[in-house]
Each structure stands twice: as structure tokens, then as C-alpha cells.
Amino acid sequence: MKKNEAPRKLHSGHFAFMRALVQGLDEKSSWNRYLHLEGEYTDLRTVRRTIAWIRDQFAAAARRENKPGTARLILMDAERFAAAPALPTLAEFAAANGLEDFSEEEQLEAYQDAYPQKEKGGGQGGGQGGGKYGGSRGAGRPSRRARLVEHQLEALRWLQGLVAQDPKPGDSVAAWLNPSMATRLERAGLTTLAALVGRINGVGARWWAMVPGVGEGKAARIVEWLQANEALLGLRVGVHVAQPRMQLASATLEAVVPAATAIRPYEKFVLPGGLDGRAGRFRAPPEKCLLTAGNDHEAIGAWLASKQPASGKAALSATQRAYRKEAERLLLWAVLERKKALSSLALEDAAAYRDFLADPPVAWCAPRHHQRWSPLWRPLEGPLNPMTLRQSLIVVRTLFAFLVRQGYLVGNPFAAVAIPVHHPPRPLGSSRALTFAQWDHIDALLERHGETEADRRLRRGMRWLYATGLRLAEITSVRCEDLTQVDYRAADGSTASHWLLAVIGKGNRSREVPVPAEFVEELGDELARHGFERQVSAVSNRGIHVMSRFDDERKRPAAWSASGLYQAIKAFLAQAAEGLDGADALQLKKASTHWLRHSHGSHALQGREGQAPVPLQIVQNNLGHVSVGTTSLYLTTERDERLKAMRGFWKSR
Template sequence: MRKAAPVLPRKLHGGHFAFMRALAQGLDERASWDRYLRLEGEHADLRTVRRTIAWIRDEFAAAARRENKPGTARLILLDPDRFAAAPKQPTLAEFAAERGLEDFSEAEQLEAYEEAYPPGGQGGRGKAAPGRGGQGGAVPPTRRSRVIARQLEALRWLQDLVAQDPRPGDRVSAWLNPTLAKRLERAGVTTLLNLVERINGIGARWWVPVPGVGELKASRVLEWLQANEAVLGLRVGRHVLQPRSQLTPVVLAGVVPAATALRPFEKFLVPPALDGRAGGFRAPLEQSVLLARNDPEAIGAWLASKSAGRGNALSATQRAYRKEAERLLLWAVLERQKALSSLTVEDVNGYRSFLADPPAAWCGPRHHQRWSPLWRPLEGPLSAVALRHALTILKGLFAFLMSQGYVTGNPFAAFALPSHSPRPLGSRRTLTFSQWDHIEALLDQQVDTEAGRRLRRAMRWLYATGLRLAEITSVKCEDLEKIDYRATDGTMATDWMLSVVGKGGRSREVPIPRDLVDELGDELARHGFEREVSAPGNRGIRVMARFHTGFESGFNSDFVVGLDTGPQCPLSWRPVPWSASGLYQAIKAFLAHAADSLEGSDAQHLKEASTHWLRHSHASHALQGRAGQTPVPLQVVQNNLGHASVGTTSLYLMTERDERIRAMRGFWHSRGAP
């Protein structure tokens, strides 16, 4: 049986002592909680408050016993309310009026008063006779008030003894409400340092992936961290205070400072001694046709040479190439303590081993963006295919640097690439027809909200077109064109074509189902745009736009100034494009949800699925064809996918294992096989 993890005690802080002092003096429990303990992050009903009071008293008493103060321990556990307060006694004037003694002398009034309220009477709770002039005199303390006074004194002594300040390595369970702390720990947030890193790394909606933690609890946690910022030495960034859609690139760029540490390429500070100015294999400056002075600049020139001529935005190819060069540069400087232009064949061998088993500190989930403190250059060990791909790209990097006269050798050229066993495209990464039908049924059940309709639009467009993730998030309304053509029966028909710029800057046209374009038109009209998708007023709007229902009432932060929309466009604002990472995460989450209603291998298959599986499924399903449906010609699917070679597309014909076995069984039986 697995041994349960030890339960670590919560720690006492100044707020606990302030809370108990307030209670000892008779203040309301809930009001005292809201004032001193609300920031522990959990809404408190009276049961929670009283459980916390009992826990604090027990902790106080245990601390007193550890200091060999058993009397103080017992005192802390006393409830002052057990001792009734002394009944209120009248003043001398009130007593005289009540008894009809107004015309008596003051001495006679005092004598009668002391007879009615003898000093030290009523179980030791009596008061001294009121002074002259009808005002009450000094009142001896009651037993209850004496207990309260001694408890307050004991609390001050204990606070100096045991109250602590939070530290980054402390577990969240030591400081936050136990229920909240358990939810955070189940989500992998175990320490206060983890918590701050999670918040800074994700931003305002950091709490969404933590089951049971909503916006209110998250705001209290944030307040607590801000209140303890000085003693913790951890700062929650200002970008956390605003939704991600409202943050400018300048703000995001400032979240993580540039440093000689695990940073993206654009924020990695290479020490001058390792920047390649004096690289071991640098060619003479007069032989180089690059203006690059150092290795990072040379990498930048190589990336620029891969540009498809679409402005400053990096293409998908450039981003893939930057990732590999970035990893190698970080490894060379941080792990090998060498300039990139000083790497040898032996270093390349070491780098291969590194990629096959990278340290945990280098790894993190792929969805963390480059501005985030949680960004890491790797997800984990590279597969044989990914390793071969990485080394091939780096071999090309050094080949470029050699051809430009920047370095004298290519350490990757002599290195044998890992063996590669070709497998059919989409092998084991293709949905079956029944799995896609299950997904379609769930999409029809989506809640009719902008986000739900957007997810449905994304999945259906990806499946219907076979576009890549970067392609589908880039296309705009003006890329759609209505086409008149002659149908198979000879009549004229109308449909749509989508112009796409794919890998290597190659353009192609992909047919689009009319019903999908009509749905997009409905969404445009719903948000105040023209229903005709290709209308001039819709120029600049992405097909995968993030619309917002509050748009018609005025400017909304989910909208940004559009690019030049031309004088014919009546609107000056455009919906924010759905980012590739946001779309990827949304589809992954939906597919995981779809898997919950399945069992066995189907469920496991959908849990592994991602956006690219829809591209594979498009190809496989189109080429195979459903029962009673004519398969799509190979050349048509090749064009949809943007493959340079029809041979590449033909590999999808091999992805349906069961279909191939059934076909061969018919052949075997025709030859009399058993």
C-alpha cells in the first residue's frame, strides 16, 4: 500500500494573533475573520471560523507547553465567556432616584447604596460605592475581564515567541486555508515559490487550470501574496492584474528580463567571452560576406534568409529553425561554456546525448509562451524522429555559416544522423470515422456562446480543409472567394475557395464547404459586420477571430485597432485573432473532454489527439472515403495539404491498418488461404 504523504503543520503568523486578540475582546467572529484572515484565500462560514479558532488555540497551547508554561497553556484554552460579566450597577444619582432618596443627604444615600451593593459582594464581583457628585467610582475588575487581560498578555508573549514570516520554500499548506492549499497541491503547486511562478507565468487567469479555485479565491491569494511581498522577497508582476488580451507587447516583454540564463533567443544575454567574436572556428573577417559580428547575429542572418517575404512576422519554418538554433546556443553557453562557433564534433555528440535526456530544469509544457517565466526550451527527451529533425536543421545552419565565410567547418557534417524508419504519415495519429462522428455530435451540443461557436468553427474548418495550425490562424475574410463552376450534372453551382500561403511561401487554393462560410457570415453579422464574408468591410478580419458580444456597445478591450482596412470599411476596430497556441489548447481540452464519454482505446486515442490529427484525418478520410462515398482524388488532397510531392500525400493511403488487413484477407481467401 502506498504510504500517505505526511501532513505538514500550518504556521502561525501575526494575523492569527490579531484575530484572537479581537475575539478575546468580544469582537464579532466573522468581522474579525474578514479583517485578519480573509486573505488566506477561503470564504469562511461560521463552522470554518470556529474550526480555525479551535486550531489556533490548540497551536497556542502547544507552543506554551513547549516553553514549559503549563499555566499559560491552560489560560489560552479558557473561554472568557464562561465567566459572566458583573451586572451593571446604577450611579448614586440613579440609585437615589430609584429609591426615592433625592431629599436625603449624600452621606445617607451612600449608606443606603453600600447596603444594597456591598463592596466585594456578589461573589467578588461587587463594585466600590460611587463617588460624590453621582458619578460611578473605580470598578474592580471582574474575573472575566481579568482572564481577558491575562490572555492578551499571553498572546503578546506567544507572538514574540512563535509568529513567523512566510518564506519562498514554505509549502502553501503552511499559510493558506487547508481546503484551498489541498486544491493547489493537487494541481502541482506545492510551495509559495511555485505559486508565484505559476501566477507570473500564466497571468490573470492562472487559477483556471486549478479545479475548485475560482476568481474570488484567486483574488484573495493574490492579495495575500502582495501583502507579504516584502518578507517573501517574491513579486507578483503587474501583468497579472490585467486580462491577457489587454496587455501590450511592451508589457509582456518586460515580464522576464534579459539574462544569461534559460531565456528565449531574443532575451538571452551571451557573455562577451562566449559570443563567438573569438570563436575557435571563425573564418577571417575579410572572407565573410556576413555583417554579423558574433554568433547570435549570425543566427539572426540565417533565420532572415528563410523569410518568405511577409514582413517582420516569423514564418512557421523560421520559428522551427529558431527553436533548434536557440537550444544549441543555450546549451553551448550554459552547459558547455563554449561559443557556438567553437563547437567540435565531440561537442555535437554531447549535444545529441543532452537532447535524448535533458535536465528537468530545461523542460516545461509547450503551451507556455515566450514572454512567460515558465517558458523552457524543451518539453522532454526528443524522440528519434525529432532528434534527427533537430540535427538536420543544425547541420543546415552550419552549412549556411560556412557558405557565407563565417566559420571554417561544420561539426554536424561528419556526424551520423539517427536512423529513421519511415512510417505512413499520420500513422496512429488519425481519427477513425466513428471517432470523428462522436466529436461532431459533441460539437453540435456546444453551448451557444461566442467561445463555443468559435471552437466549433475551428475544428470543422481544420477537418474540412486539412490546413496546418499556423495556416488556419492566418487566413482572413478577403482570402475567401466565391466561385461559379459547372457541377457534374452540367448545371452551374456556386462554392468557395480559400487562398492559403503555406510552407516556403507557396500559395494554394483550398475548397471550402459553403455551410462553413455561411456560419462565418452569421457570426460576422451577429457582431455588427457585413454578413457577406468577402465584403470590403470585413477586410482584415481573421477567419479564426475572437469576437465579443459587447462589441456593438462601444470599444471593448478584446478589440484592437485593425490594419489599414481601406476607406470602404465602416468600422475602425477589428476582433483580436485567435492565437495558434490558444486554438491548440482549446482543441486539446475539447478532445480530452470528448474522451471522457468513451472507453478503452478510443478514449486513450482522443486524449492523445491534437490539432494536427485533424489534418491527418482530413487526408486519410478523404483518400479512403466513407462507405458509399467516392474517395477524393490523390492530387486534390495533395493540393489541400500543400505537399510539394504527390508521393508524400500517397503515404496517407497506408494509415488505415484495419482496412488494409480486410483487403488482404479477401486476396488470401481468393487463393485458398486458411
């Protein structure tokens, strides 16, 4: 055992397995029944190593109790002692020796002469089936092997009462799991059983995907052991873990985390009676309020509803989700940290909230890929940088301005809070865009990535994002009917055909973005592969998302979620970084879906060697920018020319 490493603990399964071995039961079935968590029985090295460890632990416990004899007894192998030969019954002996017509007393006397090791006497009522020698073979004094087995079983019962333990939530995973498996879990930050169950419940069926070295088989054994020990641990593995997330009903996911007055998403946050805002310090007279909202939670809901796009879609728009995030943070902070209703916040509270966002407690932070149904979800990723903090405070100020205009509040405490200064934006492509060489490396890896449905879907997602410059929310929402084939006049005067994709972007603004014809053909091939019309624009394909998952038995494929696409691309880029060195590897490790959008803008405006740059207005349309000034931030040509010119000037001095 390494220094400071938690010692492994013995549980009832270890004792049950050893009792089975001592009694000569089948080793394989006993292993699979009691110690399946340790690994597959086919890994004989693990089996032998584990058996040796258990015996050593048993012997060490006996020595600690000053029972050296018991320690030696535990280590003895009963198989070394041959079993006593099977002896005939009295009736069999009599028949074999022609003594059927003799009296039982005479038969017994002859039997004892033939087998002198047997005890004398006791032949009462023997006959053909009873008595000491009547019906059982080998009855008499137990063999040496049998006596050893009996003593070992007795020793095991004594040891189990002495050293067997029950698992506890705070125990190290190394105390209960196979050492190699525990090491892999610890490297992934899962150091205790409580942390392990939390990760499993927080991620679901594929919780093991982010734990290198733990595959589906090992993960299943871990979950099986945790479920078997739920009562002892007081920790429950949720039913949602048994199925892939895409196969779960929304109600199942929603039930994973109950509503409570705790760090919860807005829709599950329960306002306590005294802090719900009904009697908020800065509530306006109810008769002058234009909202039907009775508390702060409902008032936020009214504000979010006012941002609903004219299309009337039930799902929240990207703007609504962004606004909900900011209102949610403030509501949670006001109640849980400040112990105030949102409608009781004063100027001092607003300033304190600004400071909170700049340095939030660890308990409020988690990676953003944890979805809202997950117990691992948190409202923040970490401290907000000045630009993000500025945007957050502007949104909150907008919320309070709305509530004041509607007569819900009498004032806006955030109106007087100093907001971080806005610095001139740096070129968008300067730090969060790939170089041409980096993209070519990624594209080559995509080409060789594989031909499973998931491989093709990832390839489709990354190439479409780079080629079109769409946002993550946009690419995951477009459907087959949004693609239109149009004819146009080519540069040489001939008529050509191409595809346009209709997109609804920020602010509910629509635009049409060109899409490579080969991409549409590949989408048609995927549709045909799964029994749909090859022609993408066919009526029967209406409603099918461009980023659909064709990996289940549903009649209509489900849309690939924005978070699912994001995580898949992040994982692929991390793998792509392994084939690079230095700055290139660091760039790819940091890259995300939005980098592909930045790369589209930067590469299109720069133009590859031998290719003309794309006009600024066309790139502006592709990216969905309201202002051409925003798109021009991708341009670095003018900056580079100025630097080269000044360098020449400086050298002349």
C-alpha cells in the same frame, strides 16, 4: 494529520483574528479581514473547523511550554460569563433617589450602601462628572468576563511571540493554506509556495484553470495572500497576473522575464563578453565576411532574416520559428553547458550536442504550451526521438553551412556528425488520426458544447480544421478577405455556388482550399452578432481573422493565437475522452490539433460508407503537400489488400 504530511503553521493573521473574537468584535468582518484565504465566511463549517483548529494549536503550544493553565485559559469562551450590569453614575443615582441637594460625601455614602460590591473611598472631586463614580458606568472592579478577556489577550501576545512564523519559499503549501485547497494544489504539482508563485507568474491570470477544484474565487484569495506576504517570502507575483492575457500590452508580457545569461529565449539571451563569438576559434577573417554581424547572436539573426518570405510580413514565418528554435537550443547549450562560443564549437562539441538532445537535463525541459514570455518556458519538451533529432541536426548543419558561405566561419563541425538513419515513413493516418466514430463523437459534443462566444469559437476552430486540413498556423492567420465565393457547374449540370479560402502555406506557397458554405454562414452570423457586416466578404470586414476573439470591447477583434487554439482543443479533447473507454479514450487524450489535419487526409481518401473517396490530388492541395507521395501515405487500402491476400496464402499452407 496524515503521515508525512507537513504540519500547518500559525501566522500573525491567526492571532489577529482570535484577538478580535476574544474582544467580541464581529466574527464575519474579522474573518474576512484576517482569514479570507481559508474560504468564504458563508461556509460556516470551514469557519467553525478553522476556529477549533486555531484554538487547539494555541493550547498545544501552551502545553509544550508546560503552561497547562494557559492552555485551559485559551480554550475558555468568554461569552459564557455575563457582563457585569451597567451601574449608574453618581449624578444619575443622586437624581433618581432625590439626593441632589445632599453633599457629595452623603451621596457617596448612599451609593456605597446601595452597591456594596464597589470599593470604598476615592470620591475626590466627583461632582457631576468626575471622581471614581462620576462619569463612567460600571467603573470599579472589572467583571469576571472582562478579567478573562484581559488574561486571554495577554496569553495570545505571549503565544504569538513563541509560535507565530513567517512563510518561506520552500515551505509546503499545506503549511499555510486551507487543507482542501492545499491538496488540490499538490495534485497539480504545486507543492511549495515557490512552485505556486512560479506557476502563477508563468501562466498569468488564468493559472488556476489547470488546477481542478480551484476556481477563480479561490485563486484570487491565494494571490491576495501571496501579495500580502511578498516581503516575507521574497517572491513577487507579477503585475501581469492581474489581467487576462489578451488585455495585456505586449510590453507588459515582455517585461515579465528580464534578459539574462540564463535559459532564456533567443531574443532575451545575453551573451557573456568572453563567449559572444567576437574572438571565436573558427571565425573567418572579418574582411572576407559578407555579414555585418559582430557576434554569434547577430549571426543567427542574419540567418533567420534570410528565411524571411518575399511577402515581407513583420511576424516570423512558421519556417523561421522552427529554425529559431534549433539555433536557440544550440546557442544556449554552447554557452551555458559547454562554456564555449557558438563560433568555437568543434566536431567533438557537435557530437556532444547530438547526445545532449537525446537526453537533456530536466531543467531544460517543459511542456511546449508555455509561451516565450513565461518564466516557465524551456527550449525542450524532453528527449528528441530519432526522427526529430535527425531534423534538428539537419537544421543546425544548415545554419553552419550558411555561416561558412557568408565568410563568418571557416568550417562546419556538424557536417561530419552522424545523423540518425531515416526510416521509411509509416502511413500518416495510422496512429495520429481519429476514426470516423471518434470524430462523430467529438462533433456531437461540439454541437452541445454551449453558446457562449468562447464555445462557438472553439466549435468553429475544430470544425474548420477537420473540414479543410489546414495547419494550425494557417487557420489562425487567414482573414475574411481570404474567402471568395465562386460559381461552378454541379454534377447534374446546374450552376452552384461555393467558397474557396486562399492560404499561404509552407515555403510561402499559396493554394485555395474549399470551405463548406454553412461554415461561412456561421462566421457571418458571428460577425453580425458583434456589430459587423453579416456578409463575410464585405470591405468593412477586411483584416478580421476567421479565428477572431469577439470577447472584448475592442472595435476590431483580436486574432486567436495558435497556442490559444491548441490549448483549447487539447482541453476539449481531454474532456471528450471522459465519455469513452479503452483505446478510444487513450486516442483522444493523445490527440491534438494536428490530428484533425491527419484525420482530414485519412477520412477524405478513405471515404465514408456510401460516399466516394476524394481524389488524391484534391487532398494533396487541401493539405498543401508538395509531393503527392506525401499525401499517399494516408492511404491504407493497398496495404490492407496485401495483408488480406497474404493471410489467405498463409492459411492455404
